Amino acid sequence: MRQRIIVDVDTGVDDSLALLYLLASPDAEIAGIAATAGNVPAGQVAINNLAWLDLVDAPDIEVALGATDPLKIPLRTTEDTHGPQGVGYAELPAPARRISDRSAAQMWVDLARAHPGDLLGLCTGPLTNLALALRIEPELPRLLRRLVIMGGAFNHPGNTTPTNEWNIHVDPEAAKIVFDAFSAAPAHRRPVVCALDITETIEMRPAHLTRLASRAGSFPIETVTPADPPAARSAASNPIIRHVTDAVRFYFDFHHGYDLGYLAHMHDPFAAAVALDPTLARTRPATVDVELAGTLTRATTVADWAGMWGRPPNADIVVATDPDRFFDRLITRIGDYARARFPAAVGEHTLTAESG
Structure with missing residues (x-):
């Protein structure tokens, strides 16, 4: 059975893989894509989303432009991590598709009202659009079937400051609005939170790219290395594999430059996979709040695991997964797609067998 899902992204290398994963999944139907300012400005995010849809000749999927700025602070983007256009070294063709006439926040509201109790929400960027949607329709926590958020850090260092994660850091006021609002959600509709504690264990390496190319039947099979110059480009026969390779290689270079290894953390595709199949993750309920006033800790996500605040849980935080199982599924789905x-x-080379 196909699951209807609204995707809110700040595309982004790993957001790109999340979109491709959903497009490749027979159990997913993307109802709309919201462009959030984060990794790059919202306008560029929208262009990236449209370009990926054009590249794969996807069905007509609405792409709505989100707010250009966070709720209360200036926008901070991260082209050093994701490249000047947000897709690493990839050079996607200019899209022919057009941005929707309605805002991302209004699209959230309209789709949730049109499909009460049926729509999955997936947020892999800052939560600005969803916070604005909640101002329009406070009943969203009860209208959505489930919400999955990639964001936050709990028992783990941050990746933007010592204590906080990028998506929350960009718009902490929006994140607090969302977590506060979803305190009203019934237990079976609590947001599932994929935080750095788990997503930094989802390490894509060059061998995953070669397996993906093999699964797709693309040629030649390439192996990217730290010695590849920035000007190098993939020669893969399959356009999806070619552009994914160029995008992810930039992400590899970024992580390598910070002595994290020649790898890339696939935060967002993991969240997309969990949205479609929660059995990929083990979760633990907690009450989550966002620090807004701390001099050193602003934008930190704080989890009350033991109920010390006397408030009911408002999130199910992912605490365990099987990265190999996830990568087998990602490679199978995107490769076959x-x-x-x-x-x-x-x-002519032999198809690499993968488990699904």
């Missing part, structure tokens, strides 16, 4: 979308780009 790339092969099916571009059959003329399939080579």
